[in-house]
Amino acid sequence: MPFTLDNKLVVAISSRALFDFEEENRVFESGEAAAYMALQLERLETAAAAGVALPLVKKLLAFNADGEHRVEVVILSRNDPVSGLRVFHSAGAHGLKLERGVFTQGREPYRYLGPLKANLFLSANTDDVRAALDAGFPAAHVYPDSVRAAEHPDEIRIAFDGDAVLFSDEAERVFQADGLPAFHAHEAALSREPLAAGPFKAFLEALHRLQSAESPMKIRTALVTARSAPAHERAIRTLMDWHIQIDEAMFLGGLEKGPFLAALGPDFFFDDQAGHCRSAALAGPTGQVLVGIANG
Template sequence: MPALLGDKLVIAISSRALFDLDESHQVFEQEGLEAYRQYQIAREDSPLEPGEAFALVQKLLHINSLLEGDSRVEVVLLSRNSADTGLRVFNSIQHYQLGITRAAFAGGRSPFTYIPAFGCHLFLSTHAEDVRATLEAGFAAATILPSRLRRETRDELRIAFDGDAVLFSDESEQVFQREGLAAFQASEQAAARQPLGGGPFKPFLAALNRIQTEFADAPCPIRTALFTARSAPAHERVIRTLREWNIRLDESLFLGGLDKSDFLQAFGADLFFDDQEGHCQRAVGVVPTGHVPHGISNFKKPEST
């Protein structure tokens, strides 16, 4: 009988998000595929250094050890490498004793097509095109930005989300960008009791929330937070939407356009997801950040002639 991942939280991650492959990628860029292949084979017994999302993966997998043998988190490696060049990645996984046993090596092509088959809730990659394709297919995904930040040593996993175009649809953001702040506030106040549509990260947050409910009688290893530029009166629709979804966030910050960076640093986010590149570039200086290229803020405007 085939194994099933069932109701696990399934995270897909690229090899370059999990490990530091910058040096070998430079070989590929400058000398080509065969030189890259030989480079990796010659070093396949040398463990790679941790990458941007390594600490996040460690904390996710640590949750399994707290559930008395009930494995609820699965991390799957999705890589553009071939199995031949990917052996160094798997050897590094074993070196760090990460509980990752499943992988898809796509041999130079985008591996995002395997996300539905694995039942993934989230894909993390450094390859922006793969991330966009995943979002367009209806799955949560983010481009992990380079930060080189010092990693937190605590076991608690802290995930921070932007609201519109991430947790929620971008319907309200469209009003804001088309008509301005006053129209946005008036529209949200008028629709305060009308739930927002779900954004690409709604299923991921729901899966996190299901795991959180299993720690009702013990300290929970996951803490979630919303960091939104909204303020009163646009806050009410957000609160009522989450209530309608029966999804709980541990913390919610309505910042009214303030820079999120200091607040994210105070929260101690292990990863922050935002759809706007400007917000991401500021946040990545203080916390690991994933850009979500989704919604109106990421539509390419036609060039004027």
């Protein structure tokens, strides 16, 4: 019987999100493809340093430690196949059991997300992230210079912004067009009407399913949003309508998110707005969701 990705949490990740290939990437972006391939070949036996998403991947793979294959992590990269050898070598050096990879040698990789049944795509390439989101997959542009995750070895902590991430950006559009009073009035009037799903609802649902697994590794989720009362009610009622329970919720009313995330210590935080992401990256691993009116 062939292997299947059904009923697994599948994370597709670029090599730059998983490892520190920033020096090599500068050569790649210079347009010198031959020089890039030569550099990777020269360093074939040299393991790359950990990238911003490696601690998250390591923790997710811990859900497979009892022999149950609950999580699949696949390298999905614009690298050439030879450079892919170094990626897999680096994975082994960091104790990551990765078996599958797709290397497109400069072509757009997003078209493979469908066959992979991916629940999440992490990449340092903004074009690839936008293409994945346009195709309907949860995807985020990682900030390679993010502060590394806090140490809590038996728990994965993942935090999400609300509007344009977990939820659609319908309310954010009201705020952008008419200001904060109109936004609050809009959300109060519709407090019992669930918000439409945003791009990361599917990933949150996959995490919610994984939370029920009997595993030493646990998952803790958080909503970290600029909403405040009375707009908080619609967000919570939407999650209730989805039958998803968030472990923590922070309604910050415009306060800077970074200090709160530093206190939480997430393994990853997802937000659509660059300003919030820059603040968050000073506290921990961060990915920007490049959709919605804020990224128009």
